[in-house]
Amino acid sequence: MSDPRAHPPRSPLRRPDIAGYLWAVGVVAAATTLAWPLYHAVGFHGENVLMLYLVGVLWIATHHSRSAAVLTSVLSVVAYDLIFVKPFYTFAVSDQQYLITFGVMLATGLVISALTHRVREHSEEARQAWERVEAEFLRNTLLSGVSHDLRTPLSAITGAASTLIENRDHLSDAAQSEMLDTIYGESERMERLINNLLDMTRVESGGLQVKKEWQPLQEVVGSVLHRLERRLGGRKLKTDLPPDLPLVQIDSVLIGQVLMNLLDNAIAYTPPTSTIQIRARQAGDGREVAIDVIDDGPGIPAGTETRVFQKFFRAAQPEKRQGIGLGLAICRGIVEAHGGTIGAGNRPEGGAVFRFTIPMTQSPPPMIDAMTEREPAWQT
Amino acid sequence: MADLKPTVLVIEDEPPLQRFLRVTLEAQSFKVIEATSGENGLRHAATAQPDLVVLDLGLPDMDGVEVTRRLREWTAIPIIIVSARGKEQDKVVALDAGADDYLTKPFGVGELLARVRVALRHLAAANRDTGDPIFEARGLRVDLSRREVTIDGNAVHLTPNEFKLLTVLVKNAGKVLTHRQLLKEVWGPGSAEETHYLRVYMNQLRQKLEGDATRPQLLLTEPGVGYRLLDQ
Ligand SMILES: Nc1ncnc2c1ncn2[C@@H]1O[C@H](COP(=O)(O)OP(=O)(O)OP(=O)(O)O)[C@@H](O)[C@H]1O
Ligand SMILES: [Mg+2]
Numbered sequence: 001m002s003d004p005r006a007h008p009p010r011s012p013l014r015r016p017d018i019a020g021y022l023w024a025v026g027v028v029a030a031a032t033t034l035a036w037p038l039y040h041a042v043g044f045h046g047e048n049v050l051m052l053y054l055v056g057v058l059w060i061a062t063h064h065s066r067s068a069a070v071l072t073s074v075l076s077v078v079a080y081d082l083i084f085v086k087p088f089y090t091f092a093v094s095d096q097q098y099l100i101t102f103g104v105m106l107a108t109g110l111v112i113s114a115l116t117h118r119v120r121e122h123s124e125e126a127r128q129a130w131e132r133v134e135a136e137f138l139r140n141t142l143l144s145g146v147s148h149d150l151r152t153p154l155s156a157i158t159g160a161a162s163t164l165i166e167n168r169d170h171l172s173d174a175a176q177s178e179m180l181d182t183i184y185g186e187s188e189r190m191e192r193l194i195n196n197l198l199d200m201t202r203v204e205s206g207g208l209q210v211k212k213e214w215q216p217l218q219e220v221v222g223s224v225l226h227r228l229e230r231r232l233g234g235r236k237l238k239t240d241l242p243p244d245l246p247l248v249q250i251d252s253v254l255i256g257q258v259l260m261n262l263l264d265n266a267i268a269y270t271p272p273t274s275t276i277q278i279r280a281r282q283a284g285d286g287r288e289v290a291i292d293v294i295d296d297g298p299g300i301p302a303g304t305e306t307r308v309f310q311k312f313f314r315a316a317q318p319e320k321r322q323g324i325g326l327g328l329a330i331c332r333g334i335v336e337a338h339g340g341t342i343g344a345g346n347r348p349e350g351g352a353v354f355r356f357t358i359p360m361t362q363s364p365p366p367m368i369d370a371m372t373e374r375e376p377a378w379q380t
Numbered sequence: 381m382a383d384l385k386p387t388v389l390v391i392e393d394e395p396p397l398q399r400f401l402r403v404t405l406e407a408q409s410f411k412v413i414e415a416t417s418g419e420n421g422l423r424h425a426a427t428a429q430p431d432l433v434v435l436d437l438g439l440p441d442m443d444g445v446e447v448t449r450r451l452r453e454w455t456a457i458p459i460i461i462v463s464a465r466g467k468e469q470d471k472v473v474a475l476d477a478g479a480d481d482y483l484t485k486p487f488g489v490g491e492l493l494a495r496v497r498v499a500l501r502h503l504a505a506a507n508r509d510t511g512d513p514i515f516e517a518r519g520l521r522v523d524l525s526r527r528e529v530t531i532d533g534n535a536v537h538l539t540p541n542e543f544k545l546l547t548v549l550v551k552n553a554g555k556v557l558t559h560r561q562l563l564k565e566v567w568g569p570g571s572a573e574e575t576h577y578l579r580v581y582m583n584q585l586r587q588k589l590e591g592d593a594t595r596p597q598l599l600l601t602e603p604g605v606g607y608r609l610l611d612q
Binding site for chain 1 (some may be wrong): 465466468486575576577579580582583586587592593594595596597600601603604
């Protein structure tokens with residue numbers, strides 16, 4: 001989407017344009033300072049001095065409010081009359097022509113500032129129109145993308161199931177079980193997709209309910225790894241969670257989901273021979289716990305470190321695994337709902353690193369009381 | 381009782397899921413009775429005297445938790461609840477109200493039959509009242525009457541609370557236990573909110589019994605619900 005900083009909001013006539021008035025005074029003072037030596041030492045004509053003031057009016061008219069432009073015109077004529085019209089330092093309009101000078105100066109200021117205003121308004125309109133087109137386009141492509149992503153597994157399921165129903169007698173046992181595997185595998189893929197869509201909706205609508213409880217991180221990691229057992233197959237996976245890691249205050253289901261999505265990616269986007277690592281450390285002088293999911297695969301494309309967290313963003317993907325680009329966006333939503341941060345990068349020796357943090361704003365509840373038989377080693 | 385076909389009452393309003401449950405359970409030689417509403421289910425439960433109930437929490441006419449409570453007013457038959465992902469709180473409420481176990485939609489046959497098997501076994505054990513069992517799985521052996529815990533034949537030293545926790549898990553092996561249930565059993569009533577005690581002890585128990593708390597094979601976490609000691 002467009003960057004709001006590129007178009008600072010301006011409402012020239014609403015609030016008194018204090019900054020504009022200050023600029024008006026400054027610009028007139030600058031013009032006077034510049035004109036003074038030119039007039040007295042170099043021998044500039046009065047008309048040329050006026051031109052200098054006019055430049056100031058033009059600048060204010062294009063950059064500030066209309067009232068600031070009017071003020072600049074007035075100040076310019078006053079300054080010019082006082083300083084460059086004989087008798088000097090008196091406000092005596094000896095000649096009718098200075099009234100005309102003033103009128104021209106004022107008119108220029110007003111016309112220019114009106115023009116500038118119109119141009120700005122038009123560009124604002126154009127910008128809004130563009131944003132509408134952009135949003136509409138995005139919505140359409142997202143919808144068609146999502147329906148496509150849902151229809152692919154559905155087609156495979158329908159195809160395999162109808163083959164089984166209609167041709168069962170002609171199918172070898174191997175072919176039959178292949179069809180059944182397809183049905184099962186594609187249903188799982190569809191389930192994952194729908195779950196991701198639901199989670200994303202929940203994250204975006206602010207409907208994420210974070211039920212925080214103090215717990216050892218080991219438990220969340222263990223629960224996720226157990227659920228991933230089948231997908232991990234014979235993959236090498238190392239966990240590095242120091243036993244003295246403090247308890248963290250998290251929603252275990254949600255943080256489990258974060259780890260799940262990160263590991264799911266690490267499995268999907270690296271060759272089966274690569275190693276995955278999960279590491280947790282206290283960081284930021286004990287103000288947070290940082291959790292890293294590290295792989296030694298191809299890494300993420302350079303320059304996509306932030307974009308990978310946008311929804312529906314997908315970079316290079318292997319043929320057999322077509323994601324929808326929601327996994328990391330969900331991770332970010334969940335981590336931010338915990339008050340933490342998430343980021344991605346590549347290791348110099350190759351492979352991707354995803355790190356998220358959990359703030360330790362409160363100290364963990366004590367374990368030393370009647371419910372405990374002894375002070376556990378990690379509570380010091 | 382062993383040679384009689386056990387009867388399962390399925391209270392489920394969605395036809396495809398109904399059909400899946402009936403076909404699967406009948407293939408395992410259960411007798412299946414079906415009900416599509418809570419009221420209907422309660423009536424069948426009273427008249428047909430099933431051995432087990434499979435109950436969907438999302439019924440059109442009545443909250444599944446309410447059905448569980450009404451059943452528990454007069455019977456201890458195993459209740460396995462079925463509910464959607466993301467409804468952990470509902471599951472916990474139903475389990476605390478007396479349901480025995482749960483399945484999250486969509487689930488496979490393997491899971492369904494494992495839950496049914498465990499529930500029926502606990503029912504049988506409760507009826508026979510065999511006293512403290514000896515638990516054995518994956519090299520872990522727990523002899524409750526002798527207070528002995530060994531891994532591959534080597535004795536493991538547990539603190540009293542760790543042993544108490546393990547005892548509750550062993551007595552309910554295969555079955556899910558909510559945080560509240562475990563806290564109440566081990567630390568007594570009034571400690572139901574102190575889940576971090578339970579989690580820390582569970583962590584210690586895993587370290588002692590499984591070596592690595594991040595790769596549990598036996599003492600499983602049921603996310604957002606509680607724990608389950610795997611029985612095989
Ligand atoms: N460990 C990784 N190594 C290399 N590339 C990665 C890794 N993790 C993510 N990516 C890239 O980032 C993109 C976005 O990841 P994300 O998890 O958000 O979506 P996805 O995996 O494509 O789909 P989904 O997770 O919704 O199924 C991926 O498409 C992939 O190209
Ligand atoms: Mg992903």
